Each structure stands twice: as structure tokens, then as C-alpha cells.
Amino acid sequence: MTELRVSVPDLGGIDEVEVIELCVASGDQVETEDAIIVLESDKATMEVPVPQAGVIESFLVAVGDRVSSGTEVAVLRVADASSNNGATNEDEAPAATEAAKVEQENEAVSESNLPADKTGTTQDVVVPDLGGIDEVEVIELSASEGDELEAEDSLIVLESDKATMEVPMPIKGQVLSFKVKVGDKVKQGDVVATVETLSSSAQSSGEDTATVSKSQTAPQQSPSASTKEASKSAPKPLADLQVSASKSGQAHAGPAVRKLARELGVDLSMVPGTGPKNRILKEDLHSFVKVKVNQSGSASVGVVGSQEDFSKYGPIQEVSLNKIKQVTAKNMVQSWTTVPQVTQFDEADITELEHYRKTAMVSMLPEGVKVSPLAFIMKACAHALKAFPNFNSSLGPDGTTLILKQFFHVGIAVDTPEGLLVPVVKDVDQKGVVNLAKESAELAKKARDKKLPLDAMSGGCFTISSLGGIGGTAFTPIVSAPQVAILGVSKAQMKPVWNGKEFEPRLMLPLNLSYDHRVIDGAEAARFARYLCELLSDTRHLLL
Numbered sequence: 001m002t003e004l005r006v007s008v009p010d011l012g013g014i015d016e017v018e019v020i021e022l023c024v025a026s027g028d029q030v031e032t033e034d035a036i037i038v039l040e041s042d043k044a045t046m047e048v049p050v051p052q053a054g055v056i057e058s059f060l061v062a063v064g065d066r067v068s069s070g071t072e073v074a075v076l077r078v079a080d081a082s083s084n085n086g087a088t089n090e091d092e093a094p095a096a097t098e099a100a101k102v103e104q105e106n107e108a109v110s111e112s113n114l115p116a117d118k119t120g121t122t123q124d125v126v127v128p129d130l131g132g133i134d135e136v137e138v139i140e141l142s143a144s145e146g147d148e149l150e151a152e153d154s155l156i157v158l159e160s161d162k163a164t165m166e167v168p169m170p171i172k173g174q175v176l177s178f179k180v181k182v183g184d185k186v187k188q189g190d191v192v193a194t195v196e197t198l199s200s201s202a203q204s205s206g207e208d209t210a211t212v213s214k215s216q217t218a219p220q221q222s223p224s225a226s227t228k229e230a231s232k233s234a235p236k237p238l239a240d241l242q243v244s245a246s247k248s249g250q251a252h253a254g255p256a257v258r259k260l261a262r263e264l265g266v267d268l269s270m271v272p273g274t275g276p277k278n279r280i281l282k283e284d285l286h287s288f289v290k291v292k293v294n295q296s297g298s299a300s301v302g303v304v305g306s307q308e309d310f311s312k313y314g315p316i317q318e319v320s321l322n323k324i325k326q327v328t329a330k331n332m333v334q335s336w337t338t339v340p341q342v343t344q345f346d347e348a349d350i351t352e353l354e355h356y357r358k359t360a361m362v363s364m365l366p367e368g369v370k371v372s373p374l375a376f377i378m379k380a381c382a383h384a385l386k387a388f389p390n391f392n393s394s395l396g397p398d399g400t401t402l403i404l405k406q407f408f409h410v411g412i413a414v415d416t417p418e419g420l421l422v423p424v425v426k427d428v429d430q431k432g433v434v435n436l437a438k439e440s441a442e443l444a445k446k447a448r449d450k451k452l453p454l455d456a457m458s459g460g461c462f463t464i465s466s467l468g469g470i471g472g473t474a475f476t477p478i479v480s481a482p483q484v485a486i487l488g489v490s491k492a493q494m495k496p497v498w499n500g501k502e503f504e505p506r507l508m509l510p511l512n513l514s515y516d517h518r519v520i521d522g523a524e525a526a527r528f529a530r531y532l533c534e535l536l537s538d539t540r541h542l543l544l
């Protein structure tokens, strides 16, 4: 057994690229030309294959590392010790030298050949040097005729069976016409588009032309240059990188789609591609995410965290999130991304209610029983849910029906050391405030003691999230889908309220009603909130 070091091939003038994927694991058996890592620049995605069959001993890089030509990325154990393989740096040297020569030529030619761009100058954009590949397919027109693009913006995307490559705008300008369409096969030097310079200022300086000439695939040529000259001046093409054919099951997608997938936390191998040769398009990714989000069950929703390495800025500590917080995160993402929600704010005058609760009521309560404003609010909600049945509903499976519930179960958000739990008080409409106070206190205690029975959190029709004991003037609670509304309660405060003649000190309770706007209209929500306020301002309604 011999150990071989697999290196990053010549990157054709690009200084550094990022490792975005390890395609296999240490210990995996690989065949000749199997891709083991995927690299990405801002213009292209490329795979690094192994030169011969063997077993991956170890990786020398991790996802997120930046690598350059020649960086050793993995150790490969191969059976035959004597073999001269194509991956060693020595063996690559001739190719690299050749590539460097071509690169030098490219730079020399491109710099001298660059047009002194002036406004209104037209030029043809041609397929760059394809590094030995005869024909490639046009798989995407990244702009439309008439579009104004910056230099380096993608113009078209080409694809061979080995790599996807973008042909960028060589200048800042306007796309006059495309000479190719999706599906066309093109060869090096073929004209793909005609573009026109928009402003002379950006391109006329030597500095900028040099930048353009370094572009990996940008074809540089004068407006009158023949296709031959143009291809000669094209910088080192992608195809010269040792890119291998995709392994079956591996994602077939361009750089932009890969980037988006990483941002969304989507595993591209799960996404069906509808583009040419089953290539994954942006639309495929969007549809995939949409379906996942709409699927029932919170477990299907991915919670995407930050990809940033914060240790660059200072010391950090990474701690695990417990199960409750992970489930809450998924539920919140699902609701936030699928439910168009609005919050209606209102204030209930609870001066009389609080006076009653703190005086007459106290003397009537059994020993040890405490009734907070929450029990009255629960009772008021039961009345309001009966008066406004849409609030006690869920959307039917295909979104064309409404399921109106004939029972009134209300979830109470409870803050526990482990995170947020929402036990459900059943049949709130059939219970008095004292019982509601007792039951919600018991459920809150069980939640905090981790003693809630499994079914205690299911079946809720509506939720109350009361932060009134803590403070704050208002907040926007998130609807607990498939419920269609949630009532946030903030801290009651004494306020001067105009009674028509004078300001009176009144105890005002802020209510924050978030609702699913697919089911409930704004006016309906305003009426529901008003109704709640009226109920709470007259204690007699709630003692029924």
C-alpha cells in the first residue's frame, strides 16, 4: 500500500477557492476519477477527483477552508506502490507549467488587446478556451437582451459533462443580443452575445482593464477581433481544472444554486433537477423548500443557523440547544414562513376587574388559590371565540375550506427553565375563573417540573401568551399554526384616559392579537380585540 497526496489542481489564475463539500468520508473506497471534494470560486464550482482507485486515509482540509493550486487536500491509500499517478505535484508540474505559460500568454494578449472602451462601442462575447473540450451546451442565459450588467456579471452558463462555467460580461454595458439559445452546442470562439459599453469611465483606466483580463473565463477582445484572436486571448478556462464527472447521486447544480442551497440549509442531493441533464435550477430549489415548508409536521422544517465563523472576531462558546428549544425553533420557522400574520393592538380598561380581583374576590377564594388576571382573560377569550367562530378554526388541508371547531381548548404559553411549553386548558367555555386559575397554575407547575403528560399540549384552538407578570408594553406573538390566532398580553399600567370631560386614571391592559390573514380579515380582528376589551372592562360578563 502506498500513500498518495491528492492536491488541488491548477486553478487557472484564481488565487484561492473555498472547499464547499467533502463528497466522501475518511475510510471510503474510491474509484479512479471519483470526486472527493468540491471547490467553489465566485464564478464556478469544480470537483477534485482522485487519480486512481484507493481508500481515503484522511482529509487534510475541511469544509470552509480556502485552498490554492497545489494545496494537499487528502491522503489516498492505493494498492500499487510503484504507480506514477497523476495527482502528485511532480506529475502535475508539466501541466502546471503549460498552464502558467498559457496564463502568461493570456494576460499579455488580453491586456494588449483590450479595447479602450467608449460609450456605445459594441463588441462580441465569445466562448473562451475550453481547454480541449470540443463542444459544450448553453444551459442558461443569465440575462435578457436589453439588460444592463456590471463587468463580471454572468451572461450565459455553459456546461460540459465535467463542469459548469459562467461566461461573464467583459465590460460594464448593455446586452444587445444573444447569438445562442438554451440547448445550443457551442465551441471555443463562437460568438454568444453582442454587448455595448455603457460608460467609458469605469473601463477606460488601465487598472480596470487589468482586472477584467484576470477574469477566469472572460473573453477579452477588441470589437473587431476575430473569434480566433478572441479565444487566444481568453484566460485559462475552467475545463483545464481537473474536474470530474459527477458521481451518481451527487448534486448537479451551478455555483449560484449551490450557494443558495447552503444558505437555506438544503441538501442538494435531495432536490430533483428539472434542467438539462437533470441539472438543479433555482426554481427547483424554491419548489423543494416550498413543499417542505408546507408539509405537515414541524419536523420537516429546517432551521438554518448562521454559517459565519464568529471566532474570527473574538472568543466564542458553542452550547447545545435542548429538545424543547429545537422544537420551538422549528415550529416558529414553520409558522413564520407559512402563515401571513398581522398583529392587532388594543387596550382593555381593567380598573374595575382588578379592583374586584384584589378586594371582594380575595375574601371568597378557597385557601391557597390565587387568581391572576390571566384566568379572566381566558374566560373572555372563550366568550370571544364563540362570538367569532373564525378565530376558533384551522384551514383545511388544501387551503380551500375552514374547519370550525365546536370545542374551546386554549393553550397557555408557560416560560420554563428548559424553554417555552404550551399546555392546553380544555373546555375553557365550561369552566369558571377560579377553576381556570387553578387548572392553569397546575399545568404551569407541571410544565416547569417536567411532569406534563404527553397529550397535555395537544388540541389547542387558540393560545394566550401572557408576559404581563414580567413587563413590557406590547409584542407580536407568533401564531401557533394550525391555530389561526394568538393573544399576547402585556403588563397593565395606570394611564390618563379621557372620559369626555376629563382625564381619569385607568388601569389599561395591552392586548396583542396576532392572526392568520388567510383566514381572518383586519376588521374582524379589530372587532375581536374590541370585544375582548369590552368583556374585560365589565367583570360581570366573565363571572358567568
Ligand code: COA
Pocket: 372, 373, 374, 375, 412, 413, 414, 415, 416, 420, 444, 465, 466, 467, 468, 469, 470, 477, 478, 489, 490, 491, 492, 493, 509
Ligand atoms: N398586568 C399586570 N400584572 C400582571 C399581569 C398583567 N397583564 N399578568 C400577571 N400579572 C401579575 C400577577 O397578578 C402576579 O402578581 P401578584 O403576584 O401580585 O398577584 C404577577 O404578575 C405574576 O403573575 P404570574 O405568576 O406570571 O401569573 P400569570 O397567571 O399571570 O401567568 C404564566 C402564568 C404561566 C402564563 C406565566 O407564569 C408565564 O410563564 N408567562 C410567560 C409566558 C411566555 O413566556 N410567553 C412568551 C411566549 S412567546
